Amino acid sequence: MSTISSRVAVAVHVLAYMAWKRGEAATSERIAASVNTNPVVVRRIMGALRNAGMVTVQPGVGGGAQLAREPGEITLLDVYGAVEDGDDLFSLHPQPPARDCSIGGNIQAVLQGVFCQAERAMREVLAGVTIETVGREVMGRARAAGCCGADEADPAAAAHEVYSG
Amino acid sequence: MSTISSRVAVAVHVLAYMAWKRGEAATSERIAASVNTNPVVVRRIMGALRNAGMVTVQPGVGGGAQLAREPGEITLLDVYGAVEDGDDLFSLHPQPPARDCSIGGNIQAVLQGVFCQAERAMREVLAGVTIETVGREVMGRARAAGCCGADEADPAAAAHEVYSG
DNA sequence: CAATCCGTAACTAAACTCGTTGCAGTTACG
DNA sequence: CGTAACTGCAACGAGTTTAGTTACGGATTG
Numbered sequence: 001m002s003t004i005s006s007r008v009a010v011a012v013h014v015l016a017y018m019a020w021k022r023g024e025a026a027t028s029e030r031i032a033a034s035v036n037t038n039p040v041v042v043r044r045i046m047g048a049l050r051n052a053g054m055v056t057v058q059p060g061v062g063g064g065a066q067l068a069r070e071p072g073e074i075t076l077l078d079v080y081g082a083v084e085d086g087d088d089l090f091s092l093h094p095q096p097p098a099r100d101c102s103i104g105g106n107i108q109a110v111l112q113g114v115f116c117q118a119e120r121a122m123r124e125v126l127a128g129v130t131i132e133t134v135g136r137e138v139m140g141r142a143r144a145a146g147c148c149g150a151d152e153a154d155p156a157a158a159a160h161e162v163y164s165g
Numbered sequence: 166m167s168t169i170s171s172r173v174a175v176a177v178h179v180l181a182y183m184a185w186k187r188g189e190a191a192t193s194e195r196i197a198a199s200v201n202t203n204p205v206v207v208r209r210i211m212g213a214l215r216n217a218g219m220v221t222v223q224p225g226v227g228g229g230a231q232l233a234r235e236p237g238e239i240t241l242l243d244v245y246g247a248v249e250d251g252d253d254l255f256s257l258h259p260q261p262p263a264r265d266c267s268i269g270g271n272i273q274a275v276l277q278g279v280f281c282q283a284e285r286a287m288r289e290v291l292a293g294v295t296i297e298t299v300g301r302e303v304m305g306r307a308r309a310a311g312c313c314g315a316d317e318a319d320p321a322a323a324a325h326e327v328y329s330g
Numbered sequence: 331c332a333a334t335c336c337g338t339a340a341c342t343a344a345a346c347t348c349g350t351t352g353c354a355g356t357t358a359c360g
Numbered sequence: 361c362g363t364a365a366c367t368g369c370a371a372c373g374a375g376t377t378t379a380g381t382t383a384c385g386g387a388t389t390g
Binding site for chain 1: 168169170171173174175177178181182185186198199200201202241252253254255256257258259260261262263266267268269270271272273274275276278279280282283284286287288289290291294299302303304306307310
């Protein structure tokens with residue numbers, strides 16, 4: 001399929017959840033219910049976000065995760081870098097091509113340049129979107145759908161919202 | 166790893182080979198030697214390029230593949246679309262998130278928008294590069310490396326070049 | 331008819347994704 | 361202090377993708 005894994009989507013979901021549901025304990029179980037997956041999957045992704053310094057996690061009773069930075073200071077590029085390993089977006093040849101062919105001996109360097117540019121263009125779009133941006137859009141849609149009237153436009157003021165999933 | 170498969174790189178290699186080595190029969194075996202892989206792998210990719218109308222293929226003695234368009238009229242985005250299936254670059258949640266949660270019920274639509282923009286930015290870069298561009302850069306490097314003095318700057322004039330891989 | 335070449339199916343090994351279970355470690359609280 | 365509620369992590373399995381390989385049928389040339 002050759003696609004970027006769903007970890008990015010889930011990680012953004014997790015962070016948006018934490019930004020807009022600060023009142024409740026952000027436990028892996030609760031978040032997993034919203035994401036519709038297993039708590040361990042959430043903990044794995046949370047571990048990557050913790051390694052990247054985006055969240056802090058507390059074990060024990062009443063524990064859970066907290067944002068370590070403002071939602072406006074976390075870009076989707078940060079998230080992408082945290083949960084997706086450091087490989088290039090485009091793969092080159094599985095085996096190095098024939099060095100003694102004028103094409104084979106030089107095409108990888110050329111492809112590298114093009115692919116690097118393409119990846120950078122993609123990353124720049126991600127860098128222009130923050131968790132706050134995403135959360136605002138999500139809440140705007142929730143309000144438009146009319147099913148969640150109590151939601152606030154400000155993440156910090158959304159502390160009292162009740163989880164319903 | 167979550168990367169775009171090497172089929173794109175190999176397909177560009179195949180097309181550049183055909184553009185710059187028009188004198189020789191572009192058989193899967195010869196191309197496979199330059200790419201350093203199995204002829205069947207080349208034929209599979211060639212099949213995708215044929216379905217996309219970029220090449221024509223002839224079986225039988227003296228057969229092989231030929232470019233169906235000018236190298237300057239084939240962009241890397243065309244190649245990408247031909248050999249990579251139609252899925253989106255970014256995956257969303259493996260399972261649909263909780264619809265009755267203000268986050269879970271709306272985040273996919275928001276993510277879809279951002280991810281679509283990021284993918285389009287990547288595609289635009291690929292659309293700006295053609296097989297001719299790649300071939301010229303490759304041949305420029307080959308000449309700079311000093312190992313292939315007979316290479317020509319013009320793909321149409323390179324018909325006499327001898328394959329050495 | 332024989333040689334050459336493509337098309338395709340089938341199989342394999344390796345890697346990755348996602349989910350799941352199990353268990354050790356940490357913290358709060360009665 | 362002991363229990364309950366958490367996280368962290370290792371291990372495993374099913375499913376999918378990738379890339380390579382073998383095999384064989386069909387087309388074409390001479």
